[in-house]
Amino acid sequence: MAKKNNIKQASKHNPFIVPEGYFDTFSERLMERIDQSEKPAVSTSQSAVLRYLKPVLAMVASFTIIFMLIYFPVQLLGPKSLSQNNETISVLPEFMNFYQVNDHAIIQAFEQTDTEHEYDNQFIENMLIASLSEYDLLQLNNNYYEN
Amino acid sequence: MxxxxxxxxxxxxxxxxxxxxxxxxxxxxxxxxxxxxxxxxxxxxxxxxxxxxxxxxxxxxxxxxxxxxxxxxxxxxxxxxxxxxxxxxxxxxxxxxxxxxxxxxxxxxxxxxxxxxxxTIENDFLINNLQSDNYFDGSEIERKLQAAIQKLPDKQRLVFNMKYFQEMKYTDMAEILETSVGALKASFHHAVKKIEEDLKDEDN
CATH class of the missing domain: 1.10.1740.10 (RNA polymerase sigma factor, region 2, helix turn helix motif)
Structure with a gap:
């Protein structure tokens, strides 16, 4: 009995209260909130498109940034730029070969007949006129007739 | 008709x-x-x-x-x-x-x-809400009863409130909560037992 009395003692009286005039103003506040939520409905289609586009644009932007971050360093330090540097490297051995040429190689070069280029007399004459001075030519002429 | x-x-x-x-x-x-x-x-x-x-x-x-x-x-x-x-x-x-x-x-x-x-454990926040509620104007025994109710599982608490305070018919409650009258009666019975035990413990 003591158990039941406890609940009965509490009674069904409502111990909760509400702020004064709460129920008088509730409907107006509610309608205000509904009106506010319906206002942007005019641009809903626009905002819906934007809402769907936003993540796509963000993804495109981030991919572009990642691409730029990879592409430019590769352009600067990548294989192409390395190949450009290789040109200087590949030129270098030839240049160095110049110093490694020995006498034997020079003689061999003179002895070799140029099969690729055949020069006629006129060509040789023009070359001599262009590269030698008048004095040299005169001396060359004298030597020829002496021999 | x-x-x-x-x-x-x-x-x-x-x-x-x-x-x-x-x-x-x-x-x-x-x-x-x-x-x-x-x-x-x-x-x-x-x-x-x-x-x-x-x-x-x-x-x-x-x-x-x-x-x-x-x-x-x-x-x-x-x-x-x-x-x-x-x-x-x-x-x-x-x-x-x-x-x-x-x-x-x-x-x-x-x-x-x-x-x-x-x-915070389970429904403790509801008891805290009750203690700090400026819009609670009940006696000490009413506060104790409310605290005991807040310890019930949500659905049992719902059934207890609807039956005890709102005095709803079981048939109406069954329609709202989409369950059987028998299940509601059992739930209310368990809720009352738990509240009584809790209040008894409070007294001791």
């Missing part, structure tokens, strides 16, 4: 007339709510009719006044947006209480999720 037959067979003449009037006025209200020209006016009428009943139903579940205000507004906004989809398979009163119940339970679930992260 045939559509009322299953529900009115246990009614006497007076209760039948009341039920018929209520159903017809609800039907008229729903028709006006579904008509764009009369929607606003009808909705205002609906809010004025049901705001207090729904407020107390929610308040006893979420305890805090500001939370109750939020939940009540959400309930009516759902009604405003969903009235066109209301198929009138249940009474308007039942539909409104069902929305209010679901909104209250959703709110409590969200609160619990937040409170778990802050280390």
């Amino acid at each position: 045939l559509i009322f037959t299953p529900k009115i067979k246990h009614f006497n003449k007076v209760s039948f007339c009341k039920y018929f009037d209520k159903t017809m006025s609800d039907k008229h209200l729903i028709d006006r709510l579904k008509n764009t020209a009369t929607k606003r006016e009808a909705f205002h009428e609906l809010v004025k009719t049901y705001q207090e009943k729904l407020y107390w139903h929610i308040r006893r579940m979420v305890i805090d006044h500001d939370d109750t205000d939020d939940v009540l507004q959400n309930v009516f906004i759902k009604v405003w947006n969903g009235i066109d989809t209301f198929r009138e398979e249940s009474m308007l009163y039942t539909w409104l209480f069902r929305i209010a119940t679901n909104e209250s339970l959703t709110h409590l679930a969200q609160q619990k999720r937040r409170k778990i992260f802050s280390g």
